[in-house]
Amino acid sequence: MNRDCPPTLQWIGETDGHLRLIDQTRLPTELVEIDCHTVEDVWQAIKRLSVRGAPAIGVAAAYGVCLATQAGGTIAEVRKACDYLATSRPTAVNLFWALDRMRSVVEQDPSGEALLNEARAIHEEDAAMCAAIGKHGADILVPLFEKATSESIGILTHCNAGALATGGEGTALSVIFELARRDLPVHVWVDETRPLLQGSRLTAWELTQRGIPCTLICDNMAATVMKEGRVQAVVTGADRIAANGDAANKIGTYGAATLARAHDIPFYIAAPTSTIDPALATGEEIPIEERDAEEVTNGFGSVTAPEGVSVYNPAFDVTPAELIAGWITEERAMDEFNLS
Numbered sequence: 134m135n136r137d138c139p140p141t142l143q144w145i146g147e148t149d150g151h152l153r154l155i156d157q158t159r160l161p162t163e164l165v166e167i168d169c170h171t172v173e174d175v176w177q178a179i180k181r182l183s184v185r186g187a188p189a190i191g192v193a194a195a196y197g198v199c200l201a202t203q204a205g206g207t208i209a210e211v212r213k214a215c216d217y218l219a220t221s222r223p224t225a226v227n228l229f230w231a232l233d234r235m236r237s238v239v240e241q242d243p244s245g246e247a248l249l250n251e252a253r254a255i256h257e258e259d260a261a262m263c264a265a266i267g268k269h270g271a272d273i274l275v276p277l278f279e280k281a282t283s284e285s286i287g288i289l290t291h292c293n294a295g296a297l298a299t300g301g302e303g304t305a306l307s308v309i310f311e312l313a314r315r316d317l318p319v320h321v322w323v324d325e326t327r328p329l330l331q332g333s334r335l336t337a338w339e340l341t342q343r344g345i346p347c348t349l350i351c352d353n354m355a356a357t358v359m360k361e362g363r364v365q366a367v368v369t370g371a372d373r374i375a376a377n378g379d380a381a382n383k384i385g386t387y388g389a390a391t392l393a394r395a396h397d398i399p400f401y402i403a404a405p406t407s408t409i410d411p412a413l414a415t416g417e418e419i420p421i422e423e424r425d426a427e428e429v430t431n432g433f434g435s436v437t438a439p440e441g442v443s444v445y446n447p448a449f450d451v452t453p454a455e456l457i458a459g460w461i462t463e464e465r466a467m468d469e470f471n472l473s
């Protein structure tokens with residue numbers, strides 16, 4: 134984000150410190166930071182999406198474990214904090230990956246200092262992964278600019294996979310930011326991403342903060358935008374990638390991938406290796422979070438449906454590997470998914 138924007142999340146102080154994070158439910162109208170002083174505060178912040186995005190959820194949970202060591206927390210209480218934070222949201226594997234790292238530290242050195250060092254390492258590593266993803270992703274998209282027939286290359290994205298979703302500058306948006314740094318004429322088509330509008334509220338905010346050309350569209354406009362030739366690639370984040378490359382991401386991503394295939398547009402997933410879950414053979418096994426009906430009927434205060442209407446609100450969907458042209462991680466970009 135621009136210079137005067139605070140980091141998505143930051144630990145304030147040392148072992149007696151606390152977690153400070155941007156409350157993403159207040160964006161884009163208000164930039165408000167909240168302080169989490171207890172494990173419960175972090176759990177609530179993850180649950181209500183004050184902090185959200187697979188990597189950011191993992192980093193926040195890691196710092197949340199550090200809060201459990203305060204006030205004389207015993208090893209048992211720290212283990213309990215890990216188990217409790219694991220119940221906040223089910224789909225993003227980064228949450229469980231980060232908590233497993235914290236659990237390993239507890240068994241070796243349950244001191245508050247050791248846990249805070251591990252949480253900080255998780256945070257710093259994620260920032261480095263974001264930067265590497267941006268470079269690998271930009272590298273594979275550069276040919277689009279070399280053969281461009283229009284003045285800019287259109288890239289559609291869904292939900293928010295930017296700095297707000299990570300401990301660094303994002304995954305899908307890190308690719309966009311790197312293209313912009315290389316002075317390549319990129320234009321981003323931003324799916325608003327109902328029902329929680331991470332695209333219109335967060336992605337459009339991040340892009341305009343940086344002065345990157347973008348156009349906000351309703352999710353149901355993506356087909357026409359593609360048909361009109363305005364999109365040359367689709368890049369999204371992911372919340373969990375199974376061993377065969379199937380990727381879970383925000384609800385609507387599977388639709389975007391299907392539309393991309395129908396218009397012969399390459400669809401890419403950008404995610405750190407901490408989002409890969411080798412224990413799951415296919416995307417069929419990825420747990421899909423279902424959220425409250427009110428997010429659909431009264432999202433952000435606007436009543437959008439009659440009282441009592443039945444609602445289905447899956448927060449994620451799974452894009453099968455056969456629809457994915459490439460997977461961009463901090464290690465490399467690959468057009469055939471493999472775990473090695």
Ligand SMILES: CSC[C@H]1O[C@H](OP(=O)(O)O)[C@H](O)[C@@H]1O
Binds near residue numbers: 186187291369370
């Ligand atoms: C960089 S991962 C971002 C990923 O997380 C989002 O879900 P949510 O906003 O519910 O946390 C969405 O799936 C993004 O692609």
